[in-house]
Amino acid sequence: MTVRSPSMRLKSLMFALVALVGGALVAPAAARAEIEVNVNRGDVQPLPVAVPAFGGGQVGGDIAGVISANLQRSGLFRPLDPASFVERDLNAAVQPRFADWKQINAQALVNGQVTVVGGRLQVDFRLWDVFAEQQLLGLQFTSSPENWRRVAHKISDAVYERLTGEKGYFDTRVVFVAESGGRGPARQKRLAIMDQDGANPSYLTDGSYIVMTPRFSSNSQEITYMALRPEGSSIYLFNLETGRRESLGDFRGMVFAPRFSADGSKVAFSVERSGNSDIFVMDLRSRQTSRLTADPGIDTSASFSPDGSRIVFNSDRSGSPQLYVMGADGSNPRRLTFGGGRYTTPVWSPTGEFIAFTKQTGGQFHIGVMRADGSDERLLTSGYLDEGPTWAPNGRVLMFSRETRGGAPRLWSVDVTGRILQPVPYPTAGSDPAWSPLLN
Amino acid sequence: MVLSFNGKTALRLSLVAAATLSVAACSSRPKPQLDTRPPAGPTQPQGPGTTTQPGPVGNQPIGAVPGSAEEFRVNVGDRVLFDFDQYSIRGDAEPILQGQAAWLRRYPSVRVRIEGNTDELGTREYNLALGARRANAVRDYLVSNGVTADRITTVSFGKEQPVDTSGTEEGQARNRNARTAIVSGAR
Numbered sequence: 169m170t171v172r173s174p175s176m177r178l179k180s181l182m183f184a185l186v187a188l189v190g191g192a193l194v195a196p197a198a199a200r201a202e203i204e205v206n207v208n209r210g211d212v213q214p215l216p217v218a219v220p221a222f223g224g225g226q227v228g229g230d231i232a233g234v235i236s237a238n239l240q241r242s243g244l245f246r247p248l249d250p251a252s253f254v255e256r257d258l259n260a261a262v263q264p265r266f267a268d269w270k271q272i273n274a275q276a277l278v279n280g281q282v283t284v285v286g287g288r289l290q291v292d293f294r295l296w297d298v299f300a301e302q303q304l305l306g307l308q309f310t311s312s313p314e315n316w317r318r319v320a321h322k323i324s325d326a327v328y329e330r331l332t333g334e335k336g337y338f339d340t341r342v343v344f345v346a347e348s349g350g351r352g353p354a355r356q357k358r359l360a361i362m363d364q365d366g367a368n369p370s371y372l373t374d375g376s377y378i379v380m381t382p383r384f385s386s387n388s389q390e391i392t393y394m395a396l397r398p399e400g401s402s403i404y405l406f407n408l409e410t411g412r413r414e415s416l417g418d419f420r421g422m423v424f425a426p427r428f429s430a431d432g433s434k435v436a437f438s439v440e441r442s443g444n445s446d447i448f449v450m451d452l453r454s455r456q457t458s459r460l461t462a463d464p465g466i467d468t469s470a471s472f473s474p475d476g477s478r479i480v481f482n483s484d485r486s487g488s489p490q491l492y493v494m495g496a497d498g499s500n501p502r503r504l505t506f507g508g509g510r511y512t513t514p515v516w517s518p519t520g521e522f523i524a525f526t527k528q529t530g531g532q533f534h535i536g537v538m539r540a541d542g543s544d545e546r547l548l549t550s551g552y553l554d555e556g557p558t559w560a561p562n563g564r565v566l567m568f569s570r571e572t573r574g575g576a577p578r579l580w581s582v583d584v585t586g587r588i589l590q591p592v593p594y595p596t597a598g599s600d601p602a603w604s605p606l607l608n
Numbered sequence: 609m610v611l612s613f614n615g616k617t618a619l620r621l622s623l624v625a626a627a628t629l630s631v632a633a634c635s636s637r638p639k640p641q642l643d644t645r646p647p648a649g650p651t652q653p654q655g656p657g658t659t660t661q662p663g664p665v666g667n668q669p670i671g672a673v674p675g676s677a678e679e680f681r682v683n684v685g686d687r688v689l690f691d692f693d694q695y696s697i698r699g700d701a702e703p704i705l706q707g708q709a710a711w712l713r714r715y716p717s718v719r720v721r722i723e724g725n726t727d728e729l730g731t732r733e734y735n736l737a738l739g740a741r742r743a744n745a746v747r748d749y750l751v752s753n754g755v756t757a758d759r760i761t762t763v764s765f766g767k768e769q770p771v772d773t774s775g776t777e778e779g780q781a782r783n784r785n786a787r788t789a790i791v792s793g794a795r
Binding site for chain 1: 733
């Protein structure tokens with residue numbers, strides 16, 4: 169944190185989210201701050217923030233705990249230890265005693281009150297700029313009482329957006345493959361879904377067949393995934409709201425690697441026939457399928473650009489797996505990666521600016537990010553087997569699966585600067601995560 | 609493996625023979641290829657009734673019924689290995705595949721599924737495609753050696769079904785394989 173002048177008062181805690189590696193990764197947010205936090209690699213001061221338990225009993229404390237954990241995991245905030253708080257009789261309806269919060273150097277304060285009105289949970293919260301002695305946000309959420317975690321995530325998103333100038337990513341879910349039974353023949357792989365913080369996991373398949381590579385549709389209500397049985401493979405569309413599941417169809421070969429277009433109207437996937445894998449796309453309304461690649465190399469892991477005009481994919485047509493970009497109709501394929509190493513699982517960022525990927529080089533696996541034209545490659549992680557990044561909807565964080573030698577895979581996340589690398593708080597083995605858009 | 613009554617008797621007889629041989633070996637000339645533990649020395653106390661453990665006995669495939677899946681697996685070999693990120697048939701795989709083709713010509717009602725597998729050193733989707741290449745390479749080899757194509761299906765398990773989960777280099781090498789699985793028609 170750079171205080172330009174000690175006499176200047178903080179009007180806003182807008183961050184300038186600038187990552188300076190081979191140029192700015194993200195354009196600075198509208199910088200009207202007198203105090204800025206620059207999120208640079210190796211030069212980061214998370215913002216000290218106080219999130220005391222909300223009034224209203226147990227659930228008030230629980231909500232504050234979820235908000236605090238979200239902000240902490242983002243790496244941009246440093247929630248202060250509640251034991252250090254001076255003002256203890258905080259009332260959401262009354263202005264806080266700013267001097268008490270300045271004393272512990274809290275830059276921002278989140279407080280709130282939970283009440284139950286007619287069986288509905290009502291949560292009032294306020295975000296305060298401690299040093300400017302100003303309210304930055306005051307919002308009320310109502311929900312059913314069992315939905316208190318979502319309320320906490322929505323408050324987290326509101327705080328994050330107000331203080332960083334970017335959309336949050338806390339009120340989201342992750343579909344993934346929950347694994348059990350080790351890695352041998354007893355391994356069970358079940359389609360699972362949970363909140364982004366690992367809470368509320370539930371299972372969508374029973375483990376009687378292998379599931380892989382679930383992907384969210386942009387409407388957050390539909391996923392597509394691959395099922396693999398000894399008799400062959402299928403790609404399913406699964407509606408999370410209705411529980412309805414349907415197969416994409418029979419394509420006279422093994423089908424795999426499905427992924428929705430950003431608007432959810434199409435699914436791109438690979439079909440393997442006689443050993444050769446090519447990329448196809450199906451329009452979900454007309455059910456028309458067209459073939460996009462026809463070369464003898466492996467073509468797979470197609471991912472649409474957010475505007476739907478292009479597809480990045482993985483091909484070994486040059487002799488080793490590399491990334492290529494083509495038009496969404498299969499036109500003008502062009503190689504994107506020329507660095508040493510093997511590139512796989514490209515995923516276009518929600519902003520369209522970047523492509524995340526898995527890279528294998530020097531006996532290690534890496535999760536990396538490059539610009540959509542292939543420039544400015546940066547490797548964010550390094551491990552025995554890091555694989556399969558998925559973007560948070562705001563494009564700031566990637567989730568992926570990490571496996572140690574001989575061990576089971578676990579879900580991890582890393583921010584786009586590579587600074588904040590941590591396991592996802594989901595207690596057991598998991599792989600193939602896919603992040604939902606922000607929920608409505 | 610299904611053993612006939614005669615097969616069981618044979619196995620039991622061979623066990624007895626091996627135990628006798630092992631006891632004899634400990635008292636006279638050690639035969640290290642039979643021993644998994646050092647022979648008990650004379651100074652070690654031995655309670656009444658204890659005897660020296662017999663050495664391990666190899667699993668003799670004498671009970672496998674000719675034309676059965678078990679016999680195919682043991683006498684012919686159901687898996688061939690591949691090099692890293694490769695799907696060409698290796699020299700050491702050719703005799704096995706020729707044996708598979710000969711066996712399948714001998715038992716023409718047998719249908720097989722070729723399952724392509726990879727090591728874990730690749731991403732899931734790419735490895736599915738690589739496993740499919742391996743399965744098809746084996747299929748093509750069998751077809752070119754006289755097995756009719758309509759008896760063969762292929763599937764790729766990618767890196768989902770490792771035979772060795774140790775993560776060692778040797779383990780990864782074993783996981784780069786294609787397995788010829790008998791789906792029907794065997795005895």
